[in-house]
Amino acid sequence: MTVPSFGVGTFRLKDSVVIDSVKNALDVGYRAVDTAQIYDNEKEVGQAIKESGVDRNDIYLTTKIWVDKLNSENLIPSLKESLEKLGTDYVDLTLVHWPGEGNDVNxxxxxxxxxxxxxxxxxxxxxxxxxxxxEEAAAVVGFDQIATNQIELSPYLQNRKSVDFMKKKGIKVTSYMTLAYGKVLKDPLINAIATERGATAAQVTLAWAMQHDIAVIPSSTKRENLESNLAAITLTLTDEEMARIDALECNGREVDPKGLAPIWD
Known part of the structure; x- marks a missing residue:
């Protein structure tokens, strides 16, 4: 099993919106779906997968354990509850969503x-x-057991120290907020590259991340955007274009919830 380089995210999508998004994503060719307990949409994601007609075994399904379940009493029962909501006997990947305060990594x-x-x-x-x-997590389970670390990463927040460490340890980097809440879609440099390549700003940004061997999980409520984003897989940027985007780094973090986030590297 390996973490797919491209999947669809479901953060902030609820009810019929998430059902339509996941079904459309699967219909246009996505085969990885990312959800979480705190998103409160696992049941709908499961319904969408069932109704899609795509074989469950062909879908790489991820969920995440919320901070109040990160203990020996609740973690496994909460995962079993997630499986029931998702309508499946297993998920392909289970993540600790945030470390939180006061939770015992061991x-x-x-x-x-x-x-x-x-x-x-x-x-x-x-x-x-x-x-x-x-390092604390690996001391318990081994680096080889940590399939990925899903982190905020975009052209404005490239987390190079963490990314370099993970690559050395064989941990796949998964990026969320890759489009920085849509801010990169208005970036003049990225739009200039997109125009030169006959692509969209989103495709350029997603291709940039994937060429750095970073998995992406963009979400969209629009079928045409889901289809367009997926086309980033076929876009290969030049070294010069990659370097121009790399130079956009400005520590532009969008998500840093107090009480959940660690001290960032």
Missing amino acids: EYMAELLKAKQLGLTKEIGVSNFNIALL
């Missing part, structure tokens, strides 16, 4: 590994971990 990583051993999830990983937390 305790919840041991439980996460146990969930894998029980067959509830095929792979395990983390999200929003800094380097110190990755």
Whole structure:
């Protein structure tokens, strides 16, 4: 099992909106779907997968454990509840959503590994971990068990220190907020490259991330945007174009919730 380079996200999508988004994504060719307990849409995501007609075994399904379930009493029961909502016997990847305050890394990583051993999830990983937390997690389960660390990453926030560390340790980097809440879609440099290449700003940005071996999970409520974003897979940027986008780094973090986030590297 390997974390797919391209998937569809479902953050902030609810009810019929998320059902339509996931069904459209699967219909146009996506085969990886990302959700989470706190998104409160697992049931609808499961319904969309069932109604899509795509074989469950062909879909790479990810969910994330919320901070109040990161303990030996609640982690596995909460994952079983997620599976029930999703209408599946297993997920392909289960992540710790945020480290939070006061949670014991040793305790919840041991439980996460146990969930894998029980067959509830095929792979395990983390999200929003800094380097110190990755080292703590690896001390419990081994770096080889951490399939990915899902972090905020965009042309404006490239997290190079963390990315370099993860690549050295064999941990796949998954990016969320890759379009920086849409800010990069208005960026003059990215739009100039897009015009030169006959592409969209979103395609250029997603292709940039993938060429850095970073997985992306953009979301959209519009079928045409889902289809357009997926076409980023076929776009190859030149070294010069990559360097121009790399130079946009400005530590432009969009998400930093107090009480959930660690001290960033």
